Amino acid sequence: MVEAIYSLFGVESPLLYLTAIVLSILAIVLPLLISVAFAVYFDRKIWAAVQMRRGPNVVGPFGLLQSFADGLKLFVKETVVPAGANKFIFLMAPMITFTLALIAWAVIPFDAGMMISDLNVGILYILAISSLGVYGIIMSGWASNSRYAFLGGLRSAAQMVSYEVSIGFVLVCVLMAVGSLNLSDVVNAQSGGFWNWYFIPFFPIFIIFFISALAETNRPPFDLPEAEAELVAGYQVEYSSMAFALFFLGEYANILLMSAVMAVLFFGGWEAPIPALDFIPGIFWMLAKIAFGFWMFAMVKAFVPRYRYDQLMRLGWKVFLPLSLFFVVFYAGIMVAFDLLPSQG
């Protein structure tokens, strides 16, 4: 994508190349932020529909502008820094959360060749960035100098570290079938219709991945870091105004990211479900799959009650870890036995 924009200039210069990079970043980030605003609206509407309420319906047609109104409200409020807080880290934490939620999008392929960077280690990059996400939360919990925030931060750190392990094993299973860490290669390996998509052969680990993704993004039923019934709002209890908004945006950007990763790994990325529909641009399918993933996240939020903390830890370490480890061995065994391994590059 960077190269495509760079070639538009027609002149070669390092400065123009930097401009091309910045332009392609903007081309991803601006639509992403707008879609985050609508994702919040979508989430609230689904949640309301499940509970037979109307949801946001006042600001704009069908309440479509609700998120923008909320954003404006947060923007004009005062940022309160608690007296005992560590000011620098307190303000750094939401920025780190927000930045990390954005930079992971650099490797997501929206269509063939439509990504900022076609990294050879794309999947590892996403794993690395999502493992950094815990810092924003643990730093905010510590810097707030409040017991609720600290407990929320510690809970979240333990939770994210635990579920990363099973996400890692799920990725190993998929990577064995693809033979590459490049996300474009993962999509290309699933081309030719929905019967080639990985959610069919890898259905059990797809379920593990989905549940771990819920835990990784601190979504209900695993939203213990902010469990409002016990911790008020957990790590974000002391935050107000834009600092809170950055946490909120980062959280939803992360959920969309997880939906995008799920679309790439298990639903064939930009590929059309049947080859006859190939004339529709790939980006449409990719966005539709991300929206579908988000819809599943929202439905889970609507009808699953929150876990108790020890149950959450038990599920992560005593159920998912052995299960995903077993599936790595199982799929590796099947692939070796039936000679299904991708050819050695």
Added chain:
Amino acid sequence: MTLTAGAFYLFAFVAVAAGFLVISARNPVHSVLWLILTFFSAAGLFVLMGAEFLAMLLVIVYVGAVAVLFLFVVMMLDINFAQFRKGALQYIPIGGLVGLILLAELVTLVMAWQFGDKVADNVTAPIPAAEQVENVKAMGAILYTDYLFIFQTAGLILLVAMIGAIVLTHRQRAGVKRQNISKQVARKPKDAYEMVEVKSGEGIGSASKKG
């Protein structure tokens, strides 16, 4: 090229500066955060060298797991680090001496290091140029063929160390009530309560004797 050079100096400067701040920061939590920045810059240097796999591993393992545990421990422990530091100045001469010896050894090593004449004959597989083969595949091809047993042994040692740490710190205390999830799930209403006919004026005293 200037972009790469600029990026190198940026990462190198940040790594050195953050490394210095790790040891000079007064607050231990700040120290750990600077350490994370050091790891991160080192990962950036790896990327510049074309070792993107190592860079990602550094971020996942050190920043994503090890430093989180550091941060955990430092945040939870209530240690007065200022008191630790009180006598630290008297160790400067000996610390400096050790540092100087290490530096001298490194310098000698780097100056004297060169490829032997027969290296090309001893290499079992041809070494492709860095652009031709992916990091991951290159490392896998070496780790899982020539160095398979060493690699597996290293993994086993780590596993034994982990189990050892758990066994050493695990204590069995008497009188601790443990949760048995399968037992809880298998519980039926008739195990949990009992319907009792209570006659008026007599209370429940006689009926509950058998329970």
